[in-house]
Amino acid sequence: MLIRCGYDIRFGTDNKTAMMALLSLHPSRHQDLRTPQRLLADPDIPLYQFEDGFGNVATRFSIPPGGVTLSCEFVIEDNGEPDVRAPDGPQMAVEDLPDFVMPFLLGSRYCETDRLMGVAWSNFGHYLSARDRVDAIVAFVHNHIEFGYHYARPDKTAWNGYQERQGVCRDFAHLAITLCRCMNIPARYCTGYLGDIGVPPVDAPMDFSAWFDVYIDGNWYTYDARHNKPRIGRILMARGRDATDVALTTAFGPAGLERFDVYTDEVQSIE
Known part of the structure; x- marks a missing residue:
């Protein structure tokens, strides 16, 4: 299947302000592109890309006084298959896990494993299979948290989400990731495009989405606590320990968000 993705985002500022953005596709999806993916800035300003410590493509630039509009559009091919469920079987012992997944067992800025350890083991300690x-x-997370865009706030952690029982997709992901880590299952935060493809459309403005991966039996598998069902057309942009590592934009000074349009639609051709 072919999916057209893109965004149009504007920031306003009175003074020159440095910014870093993670608005590009993850390198693992580059081979699926059917049209070029290029981040455009209006006005035309220098953009510098580099690969961060988690393998994501990051972009650095300076917003000029008055602001900047960032936009991108591309067509990507997707296999149209739903998320693959992890295989059944005994959970791998921590001693047997590879070194590269160990950071995804630790607590992080938005994932306080120390505060949720008791909750995790009392609710999920009796399961023998990692899956x-x-x-x-x-x-549990899907039923525990009520979704609503008006519940979003940048400082909400997994512990806050658990206590308040309200949040957006990143709060679902943070709580699920934290509970998995408490149970010694490596889990990482993911962000990207997820349109209403194969499901009834939602009457709400499109946004980027958050989900998570777990490491089971030697591979990573995708899960989504907000929707609690395998989805199709998931297009990865970035992944890390939590939302700190994959913030879509980070401004190093005052910069106000003035426009935020995102779209993800299935199309029949690249024209």
Whole structure:
């Protein structure tokens, strides 16, 4: 299947302000592009790209006084298959996990494993299979948190989401990630495009989405606590320990968001 993705985002500022953005596709999806992906800035300003410590493509630039509009549009091919569920079987012991997944067992800025350890083990300690544990955690988080865009705030952590029982997709992801880490299942935060493809459309402005991966039996598998069902057309942009590592934009000074339009639609051709 072909999916047209893009965004049009404007920031306003009175003074020159440095910014870093993670608005590009993850390198793992580059081979699926059917049209070029290029980040455009209006006015035309220098853009510098580099690969961050998690393998994401980051862009650095300076917003000129008056502001800047960032935009991008591309067509990507997707296999149209739903998220693959992890295999069943005994959970891998921590001693047997590879070194590169160990950071995804630790607490992080938005994922306080120390505060949720008791909650995790009292609710999910009786599951013997890693897959069954993840399924139970996803279902728990899905039912525990009420979704609403008006519940969003930048300082909300997994512990806050657990206590307040309200949030947006990143809060679902943070709580599920934290509970998985408490149960010794490596989990990482992901962000990208997820349109209403294969599901009834939602009457709300399109946004980027957050989900998470778990490491089970030697591979990473994708889960989504907000939707609690496998989805199709998921287009990865960035991943890290939590939302700190994959913030879509980080301004190093005052900069106000003035426009934010995102779209993700299935199309029949690249024209």
